[in-house]
Amino acid sequence: MDNLTLGTVGFVAVLVLILLEVPIGVSMGLIGIAGAIMIIGMDGALSIGASTVWQSLTNYTISVLPLFILMGNLASAAGISSRLYASMRALIGHRSGGLALATVGASAGFGMLSGSSLATAATISRIAVPEMKAANYPMSLSAASVAAGGTLGILIPPSTILVIYAFLTDQSIKDMMLAALIPAAIGVVTYALAVILAVKLGYENTPKVERATGAERLAALKDLLPTLSIFGLIMGGLYTGVFTANEAAAVGVGIVFIYGVVTRQLNFAGILTAARDTARTSGALYLVLIGAGIFNFFLTLTGLPFTLTSMLAPFVENPLMLILLLVVVYLILGAVMDSLAMLLLTVPLFAPIILAAGIDPIWFGIFVVVMVEIGLITPPVGMNLFVVRATNPEVPLLQIWKGVVPFLMAEIVRVVLLIAIPATAVWLLYAVLGR
DSSP states (O other), X not given: OOHHHHHHHHHHHHHHHHHTXXXXXXXXXXXXXXXXXXXXXXXXXXXXXXXXXXXXXXXXXXXXXXXXXXXXXXXXXXXXXXXXXXXXXXXXXXXXXXXXXXXXXXXXXXXXXXXXHHHHHHHHHHHHHHHHHHTTOOHHHHHHHHHHHHHGGGTSSSOHHHHHHHHHHTOOHHHHHHHHHHHHHHXXXXXXXHHHHHHHXXXXXXXXXXXXXXXXXXXHXXXXXXXXXXXXXXXXXXXXXXXXXXXXXXXXXXXXXXXXXXTTOOOHHHHHHHHHHHHHHHHHHHHHHXXXXXHHHHHHHHTHHHHHHHHTHHHHTXXXXXXXXXXXXXXXXXXXXXXXXXXXXXXXXXXXXHHHTTOOHHHHHHHHHHHHXXXXXXXXXOHHHHHHHHHOTTSOXXXXXXXXXXXXHHHHHHHHHHHXXXXXXXXXXXXXXXO
């Protein structure tokens, strides 16, 4: 078997193992080591495996991940998520589809602290779905607004997916997070429009909710200040050069911790739970990154990425056609694969092609994350759909699929805007950093 065939077989084998629910890191690591042994022998493969483990565990870029994860877990333990939802409910809950709009807003706010789609969806789901159920909202809209709102957690900084993309493509975390701000804001707006239009056009029917008093709305605005202040301090300090991305994450952890202690919302049990969840999540992410590093080395040995670049040479001359082709690829993968697997399997293959086509790698990173967001809410295996179902097992899966249709259409609108107006993802880089 020649190396190119071996690389193709290895890629397909990883896909099959992932679809069989073998952990991503294990799938990629095992196939990568086995393939490398067949090409460079046992000693060479084990040496590469050992060096990949060491480089992943000591890499400065991805050392920011545990800190951002800890910040999100502390924020959840400190009750920030429940306050966010209560605030948004008081401010806009009385409007048509207001509780669903409040869910999207609360998801965006919690995404500023968690950096994780699944964590955002799971946290907000426990708060928002029972509230909407009590208000007699249709279960389809209730569950779908949580699932869709949760996707904002991986685009609004700080984002673990953006950090991983920066690591895979050797890009600046600072640049990636700044570039994500406008597309994230577009996502919030298009999701809100999806809710409004679904209700106005009769796709969903929502009852009226009593309007909050002036005093309640004022209190709600005050409750939003901690989240906005933490986000503003982190981003402001990062882009004024006061501290690096890693220092920004450490500062965020410290501020959330102090806030939780001062407000007496964060107790010792909550701190231990946050620390345990952080260790568990971080360990899983590092295992995935180690497996991906070994597998990508194996693919490089086979020459598959270079062959793929040659095969797509006609598309390199037409960047728009290349991007449209990748849209189709990601839509297909998103229907059968989870977000992290999509990112780790495709970015190392597509990044050289993107560079050859003259496409900005920062723009491509935002594009990939948006496509991954679509995958998170695409039936049948959109991970956020199952997260919502797991936290609310009484909601039929078919109802969630029905409810998510308007949000998928909103995502398509955002992708069209991103492709038609690339400045949506790079303008801030030029305006703020002068790139």
